[in-house]
Amino acid sequence: MNIMIFLLVLMLLAGLWAVMTSLLLRAAIALALTSVVLSILMFQMGAPLAAVFELSVCAGLISVVFISVISLTHRLPLKEYLARRQNRILRFWFLPVLLAIAGLMFFLFKQPVEVHTPARLLLAEVRIVLWQLRRLDLFTQIIVLLAGVFGVLILFGGNKENGN
Amino acid sequence: MAYLIILIPFALLALLNLLPARSRTPIAFYSTLVLLAGQVLLSPFELVRSAQFEAMLGFNLLLNNFSLILIITSGIILLASLLTAWAMIKEDSKRFNFINLLLILLIAMNGLAMAKDIFTLYVFIEAISVATFILISLNMDKYAFEGILKYLILSVVASALMLSAIGLLIMSSGSLLLTDIRGFIFPSGGTVFSQAAMTLFICGLLIKGGVVPFHGWVADAYSSASPPVSILLAGIITKAAGIFTLMKVMTATLCFTTPVMDILLLVGAISIVFGALAALGQTDIKRMLSYSSISQMGYIIAGLGTGTPLGILGAIFHFINHAVFKSQLFANAAALEQQLGTRDMDKMGGLAQVMPVTGTTSILASLSTAGVPPLAGFWSKLLIIIALWLSGNYVYSIVAVLASVITLAYFLSLQRRVFFGKVPAELSGVREASALLLMPAVFLSALTVGIGLLFPFILKMVMRQ
Numbered sequence: 001m002n003i004m005i006f007l008l009v010l011m012l013l014a015g016l017w018a019v020m021t022s023l024l025l026r027a028a029i030a031l032a033l034t035s036v037v038l039s040i041l042m043f044q045m046g047a048p049l050a051a052v053f054e055l056s057v058c059a060g061l062i063s064v065v066f067i068s069v070i071s072l073t074h075r076l077p078l079k080e081y082l083a084r085r086q087n088r089i090l091r092f093w094f095l096p097v098l099l100a101i102a103g104l105m106f107f108l109f110k111q112p113v114e115v116h117t118p119a120r121l122l123l124a125e126v127r128i129v130l131w132q133l134r135r136l137d138l139f140t141q142i143i144v145l146l147a148g149v150f151g152v153l154i155l156f157g158g159n160k161e162n163g164n
Numbered sequence: 165m166a167y168l169i170i171l172i173p174f175a176l177l178a179l180l181n182l183l184p185a186r187s188r189t190p191i192a193f194y195s196t197l198v199l200l201a202g203q204v205l206l207s208p209f210e211l212v213r214s215a216q217f218e219a220m221l222g223f224n225l226l227l228n229n230f231s232l233i234l235i236i237t238s239g240i241i242l243l244a245s246l247l248t249a250w251a252m253i254k255e256d257s258k259r260f261n262f263i264n265l266l267l268i269l270l271i272a273m274n275g276l277a278m279a280k281d282i283f284t285l286y287v288f289i290e291a292i293s294v295a296t297f298i299l300i301s302l303n304m305d306k307y308a309f310e311g312i313l314k315y316l317i318l319s320v321v322a323s324a325l326m327l328s329a330i331g332l333l334i335m336s337s338g339s340l341l342l343t344d345i346r347g348f349i350f351p352s353g354g355t356v357f358s359q360a361a362m363t364l365f366i367c368g369l370l371i372k373g374g375v376v377p378f379h380g381w382v383a384d385a386y387s388s389a390s391p392p393v394s395i396l397l398a399g400i401i402t403k404a405a406g407i408f409t410l411m412k413v414m415t416a417t418l419c420f421t422t423p424v425m426d427i428l429l430l431v432g433a434i435s436i437v438f439g440a441l442a443a444l445g446q447t448d449i450k451r452m453l454s455y456s457s458i459s460q461m462g463y464i465i466a467g468l469g470t471g472t473p474l475g476i477l478g479a480i481f482h483f484i485n486h487a488v489f490k491s492q493l494f495a496n497a498a499a500l501e502q503q504l505g506t507r508d509m510d511k512m513g514g515l516a517q518v519m520p521v522t523g524t525t526s527i528l529a530s531l532s533t534a535g536v537p538p539l540a541g542f543w544s545k546l547l548i549i550i551a552l553w554l555s556g557n558y559v560y561s562i563v564a565v566l567a568s569v570i571t572l573a574y575f576l577s578l579q580r581r582v583f584f585g586k587v588p589a590e591l592s593g594v595r596e597a598s599a600l601l602l603m604p605a606v607f608l609s610a611l612t613v614g615i616g617l618l619f620p621f622i623l624k625m626v627m628r629q
Contacts, residue, residue, distance in 0.1 A: 136223045139170075140275060140287040144294050146177070147268050151298035154261050 004044060011037040012099055020092050022085040024073065028066040035059035166225040169207060169235060169274045173199060177267040180260075189256045192263045196246060200270070204239035208232055225278040230415070233480060234277035234408050237487045240611070241399035242270055244491050244604035248498050249392035251601040262302065262392065268295045269396070273404050282333065282365070283340045285409055286326050289372060292405045293319050296397070303390040311385030318371050318378055325368035332361035342416035349419050362419045366410060366427070373406020375465060376435040379458050383442075386454035387507070391498030394450060395604075398457050399491030403483060407464050411479060420471035428469030433560050435462030440570040444577075448507045449497050452578060453490065456533060459567060460486045466564060467548035470555040477626070478547030485540040485615065489529040492608035496526040499597035499605065500582070509578065514587035519596045523583040525609040530575035532612045535568045540615035543623075 011034055018030035035058035042051035076084070130138065176199060180192045207227075227235075246266060253259045272291035279285045293315075300312050334340055336357040337348035348354055349362070374382040386397050414420065439459025446452035464486070467479030499522045500515070501507055516523030532539035535546070545568060552561035587594070596602070615622065 134283075136225070136275070136279075136284055137287050139223070140272070140284070140291055143174075143268055143271055143291045144287075147265065147291060147294040147298060150261060150264050150268070151294070151301075154298060155301060157257075 004041070007037055007041050007044070011041065016096055016099065019095060020088060022081065022088045024070045025067065028063055028070060031066070032059045032063040035063075166227040166278050167223045169203065169227070169278070170223070170225070170271055173267045173270045173274070177264060177271075180267075181264070189260045189263075192260055193246070193250055196263050196267065197243070200239050200243040200246065203270075203274075204236055204243065207235045207239070224280050224284065225275070226280045227278050230412065231277035233484065234404055235274055237484050238270065238273040238277075238400050238404060240608075241396065241487055241491050242266055244399070244495060244608060245392045245395040247600060247604045248395055248495055249390075251598055252391055252498060252502060258302070262299075265295050265299050265302075266396075269299075269401070273400070276404060276409065280342060281340045282342060282345065282413070283330055285413070286323075286330060289326075289405045289409060290323065292401060293372070296401050296405075299393045299396065300385050300389045302393060303388065305388045307384055308388035311381050311383075311388055314381035315385055318381060322368040322371035325364045325371070329361040329363075329365035329368065332357050332364070336361065342413065346417045349417055354419075359419075359421065359423075362413075362417070362421075363424065363427070365413065366424060369406050369410040369413070370431060370465075371406075372402065373410065373461060373465075374402045375406070375431055375458060375461050376438045379435070379438075382458055383451050383454040386457070386494075387448055387450035391494065391501060395491045395494045395498070398453065398494050399487045402457075403461070403464075403487060407461060407483060410465070411468055411476070411483070414468060415476060425469050425471045428465050429557060429560055432462045432464075432466030432469050433563050435459060435465065436564060436567045437462075440567045440574070443574045444570065446574075447510050449500065449509050449578065449582065450494070450507050452509075452574065453493050453497060456493075456571065456574070457486075457490055459571065460490065460533065462567075463545060463548050463564060466560060467551055470548075470551045470557065472551050472555050474547060475551030475555065477623075478544055478551050482541075482544035482548060485532065485544045485612070488608050488611050488615070489532045489541060492525060492529040492605050492612065493533070495601075495605040495608065496522050496529070499601050502601065503594050503597055504591065509581040511588070512582045512591070513585045514583070515591070515594065516583035518587060518591075518594050519583075521596055521602050522605065525602075525605040526583065527579060528609045528612055530579060532616065534572035534575050536572070538616045538619075540612045540619065542616065543619040 014030050014033040014037060018027045018034060021027050021030060035054055039051040039055040039059060042048075042054060075081075176195055180188055180195070183191060246263070249259065249262050249266075253262060269292060272288050272295065276285060276288040276292065279288055297312050297316060300308050300315070330340065333345060336355050337345055339345065339348075345358075349358055354362075371378040382402070386394050389397060414424075436459050439455045439457070439462060443452045443455035443459065446455060460482070464479045464482050467475040467482060469475070497507065499519065500512070503519065504512065506512075528539065532541035535542045537543075545564070549561050549564050552558075552564060
């Protein structure tokens, strides 16, 4: 249990860092760290497949996309960067306070909860869940992906036509 | 039958994209037109049923009278939007892209209407949202991008709330099926976790519905999007993703607990008043209609918040009526924008003389929105106001009546500024919009009058079922 609490706190801290840092690269790294810790939590809770997806897609693929986009941006002059860093800390000072209060409240007013934890799924069962029980959701994911593809074609195709 | 309503548009989408680029746009237009007309006319009938095929697909869908409300209404509004797009968009590639996104929207809305599971509902809502972001950006307008950015941020918040709710629901009830959740929640009220989950899910849906206080993106997105997209946004998108899903979840799970009803009544009343007052001060016709939409959405939520069968019935009818008359008003705004090149009402005047069809249909829709008898909007508003009064919410009932008077005031102001008086010299050459652009407005105003005149019979028929 102690390791779980340690990991949860670590995940929250990494999440806070992602929001509060003024450097895009650090924010991307912090987000990847959040995903890595979440993956470990998922392994701990007996969901290895969810953990693998989280690790490969969120911590891996998405971080690569973020970092490649950030590599296309320009660095701010030091003076402007320092001013922005100050603003960012002032703007989000309440976030750690809010998290601390929420954590304290949960700790003080915790209630025994009857939780329906699903039994650990075997790989074959996961296949059944994905391909048979949630087939409609997979179909909808294809629709979402198609919408994304049309979006890229429209937004970037339009830019090409306009010469931008 | 249920799976066909999703698979046919999907097959059409795939086929159209396989056709050679030169000839595909007109084929896409006519085939989508036929598909939408077919959906509106044929979906109430049980045409095909193959248990074997349904089992093979494994789609967990349910086509009932409630899902037909969204399937038919979305068919009508998408049809109106398609005709407007064909009249207003000139480039073939843009027309084709628009039709592709329209088909994606159609699949997502049909799926949303028939989903039996709260997670599937969420996934279809996300599909609608992604298609909507792209549709709004079709115009490449900087205010539209501002609207999308606001919508995107609020959507992410809504998604986080809904996903947390789904997690809490599966933890507490062990199932995601709406019928199972009802069994868990009703009549005991469920556990603290299930109540928190339902409240989070409802908050997420209110954000998607663009009601006060989550309305920041509505006016920017509605007014800056291209006219056919504005018709979709105001007519069906926000209503399907937010309000219809809210009605579906509430009626399917029967989670009409006192805190939930209090939240809905309060959000509804604030939206009614805020939307009406904000609409009063607008000079841009599309911004006025956007704020009016927020106000009308408030009526639907307030009706639902009564938790009574009469209130829910009023909310459902107002959902349909609002989709029809607001889409029509946006179709009128599209005609004005195309003929005049402006949306500023202060630069218009006397247009009823030169644009008689647009003027007449616009007056009919405005009166229906304000709740003037015997038009469709009157009956649904009447049901909501009576339900509010009978459920003991006297203050909300009076607020709803007074806001109706404000609605009449801003629509009369719109009519006076745009259609009455003398035509300004600079607009002397203005002519009526093309027949294709007028077709949706005429069709939708015929529906407004028809539903209004036949409402007592429709109500009797619905009550009997």
